[in-house]
Amino acid sequence: MTFNSSDSSSNPAIVAQSAVRRLPRWVLLMFCLAYVLPGFVGRTPWKADDMEAFGFMLHLAQTFGPETVSWLKPTLLGQVDPHAALLPYWLGAWSIQILPAAIPIDLAARVPFMGLLALTLAATWYGVYALARTPAAQPVTFAFGGEARPADYARAIADGGLLALLACLGLARLSHEATPALAQLSFSTLLFFALANLPRKRTGAWVSSAIAIVGMALSGAPALAMILGVGGAIVMALDTGKPSALRARSVDVAWVLLICLATAALVSALGLWRWRVAYSHIFEIKSMTRLLLWFTWPAWPLAIWTLWRWRFQLQHLTANPHLSLPLWFVAVAICTTWFSGLSDRALLLSLPAMATLAAFALPTLRRSVSAFVDWFTLVFFSVGALIIWVVWTSLQTGIPAQPAINVARLAPGFTHVFSGAALVFALMASLVWASLVKWRAGRHRAAIWKSMALPAGGAILCWLLVMTLWLPLLNFARSYEPLVLKVRDMLGTPECVHYHGLTRAQGAAFEFHGKVKLIPTSKDSTDGNPQVAQCEWLIVDTQALSTLKKDVDMQTWQYQATVRRPSDNNEDIVLYKRTAPHVAKP
Known part of the structure; x- marks a missing residue:
């Protein structure tokens, strides 16, 4: 045995330095760019929330006349926003006013939301990294050395967490709509990052938490921002791993509580409180289960695996913030979804935390489980990509005939237009997917993030293919x-x-x-x-x-x-x- 058996009895993370080799930054950056840009560029506003939010931005930017529009109570068709969101509409309207007139108005309005999605991805990576640096999350120390160094281990876990988030099926469409839901996701993830960094970088965490709570409140979720903020700060303060830091943690909780009180006063002054509890769906357990299963896939099986493999740490949950903090965010998001009419937009807020839990499963996966994930992902996304290509080919050539017939029945009047640029991007994405599969099937040094490479790559591939090859059809079907x-x-x-x-x-x-x-x-x-x-x-x-x-x-x-x-x-x-x-x- 090359590790301390007393530590391994409760800590399932047994990771050598060779298993935490770094995922090239340019690869991770290209993954993020390939995910963020498609869906924002080249499409028209879709029904109904995307178009509605865009309408509020247009009126604030006074695109349709000189009539006076209140920035504190924006209206559309004489009606105020039922979501009581201000900041997302301000961002879109300011972008319309500031960016050059040569940029299409709808694209200009979406530019800030590209930044919000990028912020979500970055905050997830740095939040997972901070939690992986905590002592309780570190792998077992080997008796004769050779265990993963803390910074390298944390970086590898963060890479896996970001890949797990990119792989989530429920993230794709909602994160590419310029709506308050994306703003809430971004600021809630920033809050998650801030709370995770409280023990390490307090000043930056304080500033980030203030921005996140105020931003989330002005995006239509003030109560949720305060529940996540105060509860998350208490979770981090209860960390019994460092009793000597009790005073500092008390100050952290006091700071978050002060921000929440100031935000509550601001929200009250602006009249942004809304009661959205819907009790009619609380007994629809099957519907809720079905939503959870597909929306959070593939993060939820890995999150459950994490809870099982780290079950001994759950007995002392307060001493394990890498488990307790994401569990708090997931629990609040699921409860909010349940009591808000099974809204997938509410469940969206659970994905960064769910991906965090999934990341801590990676160093504990058995080889058979990792192989199953790879093969299932390979088949699932390859079949999905093949279907997208077959339908596109049918629309172009009429061969095979049935897909084109189905499209004509579902979208009568649609005329497909060939796009050379879309074809080039789709071919490039397919070639990259083939290269990724070849890399994963080859012999290479172990890396704990490798099991998330195919799920993330497959999700990005299918999303990019849909938003290039199928974009004219989707614009016709989902646009007004x-x-x-x-x-x-x-x-x-x-x-x-x-x-x-x-x-x-x-x-x-x-x-x-x-x-x-x-x-x-x-x-x-x-x-x-x-x-x-x-x-x-x-x-x-x-x-x-x-x-x-x-x-x-x-x-x-x-x-x-x-x-x-x-x-x-x-x-x-x-x-x-x-x-x-x-x-x-x-």
């Missing part, structure tokens, strides 16, 4: 643009259009894609009020037809047509045209 352009062709070039029953996302789409000035209409606003513009056209969402006669005087409107959204029959738009000039009541 086809519907808006069909309606606009029928309207001509009106000065204004009345609307009834449009959602905020639909309204933003008509303003952005159709360049239409929308004016509400009702019996009170159109009759006897000469200051209200009288538009020639009225557009109505079919879901609001039941209240149309009650809210709108239909005597002067005549039905013209029903315009169907190509990929969704539940969002049809009904057009009415004014048949007589408006006469004010005496």
Whole structure:
């Protein structure tokens, strides 16, 4: 035996220096770039939260006229934001105003959110690194030396944690939408990083925690920010590994508590508190389980493995912050998801902490388990990539015929357009995947992050293929643009259009894609009020037809047509045209 058996009885991490060789930084950087950029660049705003958030940014940036817009209470179609988020809309609006006009408006609005996703990835890496440097997380000391050095071990664990986060299926779509959910994810991860660094770099951790709590509160989750902040600070303060640092840890808790109190006062002054508890879904255990299984895959099996292999440390959880802190974040996120109507956007906040737990499974994996992960990942993502290529080939050539037929049925009216740039990027990604598989199958020195290389690479491959080869189809199916352009062709070039029953996302789409000035209409606003513009056209969402006669005087409107959204029959738009000039009541 080359290690201290007394230590190994409770510590499962037996890692030699040869197992913590560094993942090349350029490889990790390319992984992150290949994940961040696709999904932000080249697409239109999608329904519905993405389009709605974009609409708030447009109005704050005053893209649609000189009317006064309150930056403290932004509105869209005369309605305030139900999420009570301010900071994400400010960032998007400022970016629209600052960036050159040559950059498309929707891309300009997404630029800050690229930074937020990059911040999420960086904060995850440094947060895992800090936790891996704690004494309880260090591997067993060998009797004759040769164990992994603390910094190298922590770096390897952090590499594995970041790769585990990139591999999570639930991260891809939601992290590429310019919505408050991404801002909440970014600031909650920054808070996780700050709490993990409290024992090591207190000043930086204090500043980061203040930014994170205020940022999360202004992004629509003030209560969650304070629960995570105060609870996480207490978790770190209860670390019994260093009783001599009790005073310093008490100061840390006091600082976080002070920040939370100041943030609560700010939130109260701005009226941003919201009650979002939904009790109707708390007994839907199957739905919650199903959401957890696919959304957090493949991090959750490894997280469970971590809890099993580190089970002796769970008996003294307060002395093991590398387990207790991510467990706190995961538990709070799962409870929030459960009591908020099984919202996947709430569960999104659990992924960095879940990936952290998964990272600490890597030094304890048996060879058979690691081989199973590799083979399952290889088959799963290779089949996924093959399906994407087959559908794209069918759209281009008609061979095989069935995929193109299915697309024509699901998205009638879609015309595929060849993109040479998209093909080049897709081919490059596929070649890199083949090289990664060849590297993983070859003989090379052991590295504890190697089991996460294929899951992360496969997830990035499929995401990049979807956002290049399938991007025109996704823009057609998930965007309001086809519907808006069909309606606009029928309207001509009106000065204004009345609307009834449009959602905020639909309204933003008509303003952005159709360049239409929308004016509400009702019996009170159109009759006897000469200051209200009288538009020639009225557009109505079919879901609001039941209240149309009650809210709108239909005597002067005549039905013209029903315009169907190509990929969704539940969002049809009904057009009415004014048949007589408006006469004010005496």
